[in-house]
Amino acid sequence: MPTPDHSNGAPCWIDLMTSDTEKAKDFYGTLFGWTFQTGDQEKYGGYITAAKGGKTVAGMMQKDDSMTGMPDMWSTYLRSDDAAATVRAAAQHGGQVYMEPMAVPEQGRMAMIADVTGASVGIWEPAEMKGFELAAEAGSPAWHELHTKDYAAAVKFYQDVFGWDTDVMSDTPEFRYTTLGAGDAAKAGIMDASGYLPAEVPSNWQIYFAVEDADASVEKAVSMGAQVIHAAEDTPFGRLATLADPTGAMFKIVADTGQGAQAATEA
Template identity: 65%
Template sequence: MPKPDITPGAPCWIDLMTADPEKAKDFYTRLFGWTYETGDAEKYGGYIMAFKNGAPVAGIMKNDGQSGYPDVWTTYLRVEDIKAAADAATRHGGSIFMGPMEVPEQGQMAMLGDVGGAAIGAWQFGGHTGFQIAAEPGSPAWFELLTRDYESSVNFYRDVFGWETSVMSDTPEFRYTTLGSGDASKAGIMDASAFLPEGVPANWLVYFAVEDADAAVETAVSQGGKLIQPAEDTPFGRMATLADPTGSIFKIAQSTRQG
């Protein structure tokens, strides 16, 4: 398959912050067939790169608990000027959780807060140019912001990351805007004000492609994961929501184009 077309502003990378990297590695290997390489401890803090069929798809790092953040999957958007992106985020009502920093030989990163409070990473390409496969089994397939501040968030991603957006639905029951449109869309923003539980902040959710959603659910649960939302058929494929053994939530999607 061709490499993903990662244009500026689009999701380009994901990583997992977890209290137990070894348990996470075992879980995702059994679920997605991943293999791993661990980076130099001094240069990269022991950052673990996950691969599917030899192509990088995700990262894993230790959550030492000092930040106070729970274990979580993080989505990164590609930017061409990391400092300009951070400045734009604050100018348009967001915040900076971690300012721009150099990752030796790989690129530059920052961790930002959007106008609705969701954490979103920014990545400026260097030697590392993001995931090299997408929407194939065992790789990231979709990226979705769940927010209570729908209109403000849509404007934020337009203003800060240059999104050209398309309204997929604008009914009271389902308000959804995408980056791009149709088959070319690359991410979505959902009005989640009606169903995000109290105390749960706005957040980005990662979907992973699988060959068989029901089999993936069974594997995940058997390996210590938790079923959050059972598999169900949707217009976009059969989907389920899961949590890994330390509580990081993600979704799986079995494409309607498979099988």
């Protein structure tokens, strides 16, 4: 597979903020076949890069004392040519700035914001590090999805701030869904979650990892201390399951059942 083409505004990186990096490495290394490299402590704060088959797929970072009370979580980063300008645009369109753009030596610049509906999302302005080098193959990120309590406001925010060229995949009371790009070229989705997200759960980005066998992956994850949030089920886009890793970070897995292309065509 060629290296993914990270267009402006699209997901280009993911990372895990965890309370136990060693446990996380054991878990994801076994589940997805990842290998790990730890960056220089002074230069990169001990940031851990995960790879699959020699291609980078994700990052990990140990939570520090300032993050007490914050749950372990995966984050999606959207590409920007100018992180500072994107942060300013986010604030102007009702978002919150959690972390101003910060230089990562030689690699690029990163920032963290909340969108207008309260979902946290990262911003990555690339230099040497362009983003994940593998996607939609077993053990790599396959899809990125915003579950939002204010669907219309979220769609407009990503159009205005990140320049999304959107396509409405479905617009019924039961299922409202908009994508960045259309059909097989879509790179991310926004789902109306107002009907099912509990009051205490904010709008949030969710990451899907590709696996060869969803049921076997669930069984393996549970044997290592994961919890099943939603059991594996067949959908038009593959067999999906939602899990929480041993320290509580939530993620999804998806196994291609051959129906995804047909569903995209029919949408």
